[in-house]
Amino acid sequence: MSKFKRKTGKGSPKVNTASLPDIVFMLLFFFMVVTVMRDAELKLSITTPYATELTKLEKKSLVNYLLIGKPIIRYQDLYGTAPRLQLGDKISTIADIPIFLEKHRIRVSENQRPSITSSLKIDGRVTMGIVQDIKTQLRKSNQLKVNYSAKKRPQ
Template identity: 60%
Template sequence: MSKFKKKTDKGLPAVSTASLPDIVFMLLFFFMVATKMRDSSIMVKNVVPEATELVKLEHKNLVNTIYIGKPLPQYTAVYGTAPQVQLGDKFANTDEIPFFIEKFKAKIPEPQRPMIFTSLKVDGEVTMGIVSDVKTELRKSGQLKLNYSAKRKQ
């Protein structure tokens, strides 16, 4: 009599899916932690230039973004084709920047405020005039840490 009996043919046993929820939850938590919701939709043409001397902005919650570019086709009827500044989710004049900066600062705990970066996402086609105006406003409101957003050159 052999110890290794040939198994009677029962077909393949079903794969246990009991650990599936655990695996999925693990992935879920990873993405929940890694996610940062985009809080505004971009309303301007925004193709940032390429550069090599890049720095990564680490703390996403300390980054305040200002978009500059030509309004997208669906907005040109109202806002024209000249480059515009977008603060949050609306077009704005440059003189609204100090208020925008203050509003962002209020959300950040006091000790972290000096670490706030303003990221300028400027379309490559835009001329420097509007960028200089924005820079002047930033200087006036005391927000001196600035980042010219750019992609890595291939």
């Protein structure tokens, strides 16, 4: 009756590892997709404040980032200790904002331009003076959609 031969020998059976590359590749692709390469070196120390009414920024390509904070210790000889503005990877002045916005705008297709959002990553300890000046400049450049970056307040 028995067609199946009992295996002789006690050698432990080998685990088939042929699918291992597939599994690893799957993980690889997942991380490749969610990875956001940090494109600019952070020259300011920024701790965003906490808030509860948060909106998620949807399309990364439609967002430009303006960073405001005190320069980190390594750059304090160069830029001083007063709060500064960083656009891309450069410490800039408020007068540089229109060009920065325009450079981003031309890379976006025309029908998507109205939904360009400026994400303001501002250190909580900064005073409103510099923030106000930047807001005024944004209004003058007709960049009205603004997102004040904040962290979710822990319960």
